[in-house]
Amino acid sequence: MPLVEVTLTEGRTAEQIRTLIHELTGAVERAVSAPAANIRVVVREVPPTHWAAGDVTIAERRERQARATDTPGPTDS
Template identity: 70%
Template sequence: MPFIDVTIAQGRSPEQVRSLMHELTEAAHRTLGAPIANIRVVVREVPKTHWAAGDVTIAEREASMPE
């Protein structure tokens, strides 16, 4: 039973998250041959202030970008 755990920054629409879940399920089914009913997908959304790379949060990075 494949278990796919994805973490993304908050800010996507419910439709985008649902589409991601669908595509991940299809990819696991296609590549592993797992039955769709046995594939589990969890999407975790993290606030942009709680995710950093190089000691800069996504929120800080976005705030510093020119518009």
């Protein structure tokens, strides 16, 4: 009984999650010839403040990227 576990940050629509489950089930079915009824998929969503890499949370990384995008660059006068 194959089990696929996926962890994502929050923010996807129910339709996106459903599509992910469908696609993962199909991939496992094809890859290991498991019947779809025996395949389990668990999707966990976590807040971006609860996931970090290199001591920087995803929320912090997004905030930094947003500030960098919002910062006007040098202009020609």
